[in-house]
Structure formats: C-alpha cells, structure tokens
Amino acid sequence: MEETISLKKLFQTLKKRLWLIGLITIVAAIISASISFFVLTPVYQSQTQILVNQAKSDQQLYNSGEVQANVQLVNTYSVIIKSPTILDSVKSELNLDRSLTDLDEQIQISSAKDSQVFELIVQDPSPHMAAKIANKTAEVFQEKIPSIMNVNNASILSTAEVEDNASPIKPQPLVNIAIAIVVGLMVGVGVAFLLEYLDNTLKTEQDIEQILELPVIGVITNIKDVPKATVRQTEPMGRAQRTRGETFGS
Known part of the structure; x- marks a missing residue:
C-alpha cells in the first residue's frame, strides 16, 4: 500500500516533539551568544579616501581624456597600495608586530565605477590602530607614488578618525543569534521527523x-x-x- 503523509499527521509529529525542537533551538541560541560575546574578538573598521587627480592651474581646462586616464589608474593604484613597497614602510614606521601578509589581509580597497576616488579600508581589533594603519598607508602611498609612477596625481581626500562610540563591525551578536535560532529550528524539525520515521511501534x-x-x-x-x-x-x-x-x- 502506498504510504501517504497527511498534513494533520505532520502537525501531530511536530506537536509531539515540540519540546525537542524548542530545546535544540535554545541550545543553538545559547551557543551562538556565548561564542559571539566571549570567544570571537571584536573587529573595528576605519577608512580613508584617496583622490586620483593631477593638480591643474587656473589656465588649464577640463580634459575628459585625462579624467578617464585617472579613472583607469585607480585599479593600478589599488594594487600598488597593497604592495610590499608600501606595506613594508607602514610596518616599519608604526612598529607593527605582524607580517606583511597579515597586514595585507587587514587592508581592503573599494572604488565606485568610473570614479576617481577609492577608499582604503582597514580592519583591526583596535579602532585606534585601524585608523593609524589607514592614515599611515595613505601617507606612504602619496609619498612614494610619484617615484613609482612618475606622476603626482594622488592626494588624500579624507583621513580616518576614531569616533567616541565606535562599535565593532563584527561579530554581530544579534545577527548570529537570529541565524542560530533559524538553524536550530530547522535541525530540530529534521530530528523530530527522523525520530518519527525510525519509530516503528504501534500506538493506536x-x-x-x-x-x-x-x-x-x-x-x-x-x-x-x-x-x-x-x-x-x-x-x-x-x-x-x-x-x-x-x-x-x-
């Protein structure tokens, strides 16, 4: 005989194992909250903006070709700013006790399409250190780019600052707990149906x-x-x- 599962039977199964589903969900939420608050290290983010635009005198007019060239240079500068030539100087001047690979992983470059401005984003467990690394990297890049590219068209548009009420960007405990609750519910429901499937006793x-x-x-x-x-x-x-x-x- 072909077995059919009615909606009523599904609800009866969930109702019978409701305590198990709730227990798994609560345990998952507690574990997520414990890891988020007590295990994971808070990470702060700081950023600075760099403008790629060569200085012009009052007599020089707007040149769209030159602007387009500066836009294309943003991709090149994004690679140069994370090169060992720049990062080694940043590490030495700030006396950082980390490798260049670790420092490179802390730095991210973001730029909008067809924009002459790109953002230098730094993440660090200390908000003050993140701001220092961002500002120092931008300064070293501005100093060394004329000798590297034989052109002086990079300037710091804005510097990184530490806010008084700076909050970490990760971990996000509320988001992690919400995800854990959803996963706990899914696992609990799956376990409930699995136990019901393995139970071959006659009850009614x-x-x-x-x-x-x-x-x-x-x-x-x-x-x-x-x-x-x-x-x-x-x-x-x-x-x-x-x-x-x-x-x-x-």
Missing part, C-alpha cells in the same frame, strides 16, 4: 488497521493494580459490615 488502533488492513474488533484497556494499602483498608470495613449484618439479623 489506526496504526493496526493501516498496517494489517484488518478492522479492530475490541480493545483491552490498561488496568492499573490496586495498591496494597487500599486493599488492607477495605478488608476491615467489609468485616465490620458483615458483623453489623449478623447482629441486626440476630
């Missing part, structure tokens, strides 16, 4: 009729044993009633 008359395809004629109910203390109390009462009956009869 409907299960018997469905498997054996035979009608149920009768049901033997579960009779609980009478406690011995109750039996001992009822026996003297019975004797007393018989004694009274014999007395009245005489």
Whole structure:
C-alpha cells in the first residue's frame, strides 16, 4: 500500500516533539551568544579616501581624456597600495608586530565605477590602530607614488578618525543569534521527523488497521493494580459490615 503523509499527521509529529525542537533551538541560541560575546574578538573598521587627480592651474581646462586616464589608474593604484613597497614602510614606521601578509589581509580597497576616488579600508581589533594603519598607508602611498609612477596625481581626500562610540563591525551578536535560532529550528524539525520515521511501534488502533488492513474488533484497556494499602483498608470495613449484618439479623 502506498504510504501517504497527511498534513494533520505532520502537525501531530511536530506537536509531539515540540519540546525537542524548542530545546535544540535554545541550545543553538545559547551557543551562538556565548561564542559571539566571549570567544570571537571584536573587529573595528576605519577608512580613508584617496583622490586620483593631477593638480591643474587656473589656465588649464577640463580634459575628459585625462579624467578617464585617472579613472583607469585607480585599479593600478589599488594594487600598488597593497604592495610590499608600501606595506613594508607602514610596518616599519608604526612598529607593527605582524607580517606583511597579515597586514595585507587587514587592508581592503573599494572604488565606485568610473570614479576617481577609492577608499582604503582597514580592519583591526583596535579602532585606534585601524585608523593609524589607514592614515599611515595613505601617507606612504602619496609619498612614494610619484617615484613609482612618475606622476603626482594622488592626494588624500579624507583621513580616518576614531569616533567616541565606535562599535565593532563584527561579530554581530544579534545577527548570529537570529541565524542560530533559524538553524536550530530547522535541525530540530529534521530530528523530530527522523525520530518519527525510525519509530516503528504501534500506538493506536489506526496504526493496526493501516498496517494489517484488518478492522479492530475490541480493545483491552490498561488496568492499573490496586495498591496494597487500599486493599488492607477495605478488608476491615467489609468485616465490620458483615458483623453489623449478623447482629441486626440476630
């Protein structure tokens, strides 16, 4: 016989295992909150902007070809600013106790399409150190780019500053907990259906009729044993009633 699963049976399965689903969800949320607040190191972000545009005198007019050339140079400058030539000087001047590879992983370059401005983004466990690395990298880049490219068309548009109420960009405990709750619910529901699938015991008359395809004629109910203390109390009462009956009869 082809097995069919009704929507009512699905809800009954979820209702029966609701405590398990809730337990798994709560445990997942607690683990996520513990890791987010006590294990993961907060990371702060600071950024500075660099403009690629050669200085012009008052007599020089706007040249669209030159602007387009500066826009194309942004991609080249994005590679140069993370090169060992720049990062080694930044590491030496700030006395950083990290390798150039680690320093390179902390720095990200972002630029909008067809824009002469690109952003230098630095992430670090310390907000002050992130700002120092961003500003120093921009300064070293501005100093060395004329000798590298034989052109002086890079200038610092804005410097990185540390706000008084700076907050880390990661981890985000609320987001992590929300994700953990969703994952916990999914895992809990999956475990509930798995346990229901592995449970092959017969619990109701409907299960018997469905498997054996035979009608149920009768049901033997579960009779609980009478406690011995109750039996001992009822026996003297019975004797007393018989004694009274014999007395009245005489």
